[in-house]
Amino acid sequence: MTDDTHAKLDNLLRSANIRLGRIQRNRLAWLVDRYGAPTLGGHYEGLRHGGVIVLTEPPSGAAAELFYRSLHSGCAVAIPFGENPGFDFLKSKLTEFGTVSPSAEGPHELWWGGIGWSKLSASADGATIRPRIVSYYPFGSDPDDIRSLRRSLDELELDSHIEPVAAELGEQVLCFEKAEFLARMWQRYSEPLLFVEAGATLCEAPLLPSALGCDVALHKWNRWEMSARTLYLGRTARAGQLLRSWHHLAASYPSIWDGYLLDQAWGLTSSEGPLDTVWLPRSYHAMKGDLAAARATILHSEQTTTTSLGPDPGFAGLVRAARRAGRTGARDAFMVMTSEAANENGVAVILRDIEANDARAVAATVEAVTGAFAADCGGYKRFELSLCALKDDLGAAQAAAQQARYRILEIAPGQSIPRDFSRRACISHRRSRGHDRLPSLSLTDISTMLKTIILLTQTVQQQRPLANLLREFNPDLAFCSALSALDLAAIAPDILRNARLVSFANDIPVSQKFLLRLGHGAYKFHVAPVQYPGLPASHDDSEDPRCFSAIAQSIAIWPDCRRVVGLETVTVPDDATPTERERLIFTRLAHLFWRMSSLIARDAEIRGIIDSTESKPTFAQMN
Incomplete structure (x- = not known):
């Protein structure tokens, strides 16, 4: 990039009052060097001649469509306020190249993308740094699984390291074993590392990540779910930090699948410094039967329809929207x-x-x-x-x-x-x-906002353990004890404005006046001899008379506003005595309260988990 182009970029950032950190400024300069002079996005119509367009305000739906149509493969788009979800719609129309997370000197996320990978892929041919390809296979497994990978590495004349690992589960390598392998490779070699699964085949030299000069590069399956099947780690301090975070999480939660923990490690590392991430194209994560297989750089042996990438469907609801836009979400610290x-x-x-x-x-x-x-x-x-x-x-x-x-x-x-x-x-x-x-x-x-929990229990002995449990999740909570309607009536109205009622194993009715004064709602934990609470009575024999349900339900004046927010069931053995039956049922109710205590103690509305439009309940994963 010439001195004149450098000056033009600095003037643009200064005039637009855009504050970037050093790593973000370097990435933007790298883009300008390859795509051309930067301009500040303001008009959305007409074909552009190329260069880097810097957007500081999210365009409306129509404007975003016009802007997208004005671009071609010789244009790059940089969004210096990429953390703002207002840009998500425009991002969804563009090809996402990468992000640079915030730092103290540049407290924003820099997002960069464009129209297709053709221009950047062409620049990979001139890459001077070649990564070392690393992989493993379970000790004692069929060597045919790695033969195609070894053959492709030899044909492409790529440095590599492939070794057997003694997996605890035989032929299934757990996440912490994968992270531990990569940590050893990081210590052993000095060049960038590119990990691929043993069953993969390299169709051409995977030089794009090293050509882009990033900290870490990976593919997002379905545009949001991070996959650890292809993972590039540059020789930078930030890449090492991400690897250490992933290794630590994997050792702490060995049964969680690797994509989830890699996502969490990425979010943690991104919040603590300017992590330069590249989101690899599908050609680096193609699968057998995939339409992209003919143009693949890395071809994995799994079928396109594999579900092993994301075995937990509830995880999607937590991060999908944010990850599709290449940013951290509300559940992550920005x-x-x-x-x-x-x-x-x-x-x-x-x-x-x-x-x-x-x-x-x-x-x-x-x-x-x-x-x-x-x-x-x-x-x-x-x-x-x-x-x-x-x-x-x-x-x-x-x-x-x-x-x-x-x-x-x-x-x-x-x-x-x-x-x-x-x-x-x-x-x-x-x-x-x-x-x-x-x-x-x-x-x-x-x-x-939430100051007081009013505990309405069946006995006074239940008060202290329930209060202690809730206090673990919100130490500043105050508590009011109640056993009857008279106790509720004696509570001062100024307390009710910042209070939530929690009824546990107590069936006394709560007055409408009392419910209207509560600032944070009311919830009831009770037991019912039904298998499918919240639904109309069934006309078949699907209800099991031995089945009891421990139910957490909101208390509201209008029936339509009452919703089941927690549920556990227990089947009582036929030969159980009345005492054993009561103990089993109460234990299930106490376990439900324990499981939901973090939600009850915080200042947030709790979602219903039963959809009564179905013949049987469908349960949403509770946050």
Whole structure:
């Protein structure tokens, strides 16, 4: 890139008030060097001549379509505020090349893409750095499984390392064994590593990742699910950090499949520094029978219809939308910063309503709050920033912060953030124990939103263990005990505004007046001799008379608003005595409460899990 082009890029960033970190600036300069001069996206009509188009505002649906039609393979698109979900629709129309995650010097995600991989793939032919291909196979397995891989490596004259591993489950290699193998290869060799499964075949030299000069490169199956079957690791500190995080997670959760843990490691590493990620094209993850097999660089032996990439269907609902846009979601911290403070205290800042606000306002608030913590940590060791577009995102971010026992602050785009906000928050937290709002900061302390749990139980002995369990997930909760309707009536109205009622094994009716005063709803844990609660009575013999259901259900004035939010069933043996039957049923009810305690203790609406339009219930995975 010439000095004139460098100057033009710097002038564009300065005039548009775009703040990039060094790694992000290098990636953008790399794009300009290959695609041409940068321009600021403003008009969406007419064919473009090429170059890099920098977008700072998300276009509407019609504008996004016009913009897409104006592009060709000689154009690249860079979005310096890629964390904003307002850009998701446009991203879905483009080919996603990669992302560079935020850092303290550049607190935004840089997303870059274009129209097809042809221009970038052509540049791979001139790559001067060739990765070492590494793979393994289970000890004692059929050597034919790796013969095609060895043959293709020899034909392409690629350096490689393939070895047998002693898998604990015989021919099935677990995630922690894969991560451990890669960690050994990282220590053994000095060049970049490209891992492929042993059953794969290389149809041509896989030089694209090293030509792009990234930290890590992988393919997203179905555009969102990270696959560990093809994984490139550059020789950078950030690639090593991702590998260590993946290795640690895999050792801690050995039974979880590798794609999920790789996703979590990527999210963690991305939040802690500028990870330069390339999302590899399908040709690097083609499968037998795939339409892309004829143009494959790496051909895997599995069939296209394989489901082993994502055995947990509930995981899709958690991350699909964010991963398709190449960004972290509300359940992941967008950015993590640490200070020199000699403690383990943390503050979680949640930026809400980001999709409903101007992208510039969101970006300015992100820069203000991260800059304020960098200038004055306020005595906090760790700072986490989460971005939330929807109410469900807000609840998820709150729950994560509460489990970490962080100070939680909620802000909105455009709010004024004082430079000493961290210190003010710390002082206010000490004075109020995390209950009072912070009007001087123009911030909302969301730990004050749910203050009290009203426990309505069958016996007084049930109160303390239930309260202790809920307090584990929200230490600042206060509790009111109740055994009867008179106890409920005696609770002061100002407490009800910040309270939630939880009824456990107590069937007394709750008055409409009381329910209307509750600020955070009411839930009832009870037992019913039915197999399919929440559905009309069945006309066949499908109900098992021995089956009892432990049910968690919202309490509402209108029947249509009542929903089953938790369910467990137990089948009582025919020869069980009445005492044994009661013990089995109560144990199941207590287990349901234990399983849902983290949801009950946090300030979020709990979703229903039964769809009554079906002949039998269908259960959604609960977050």
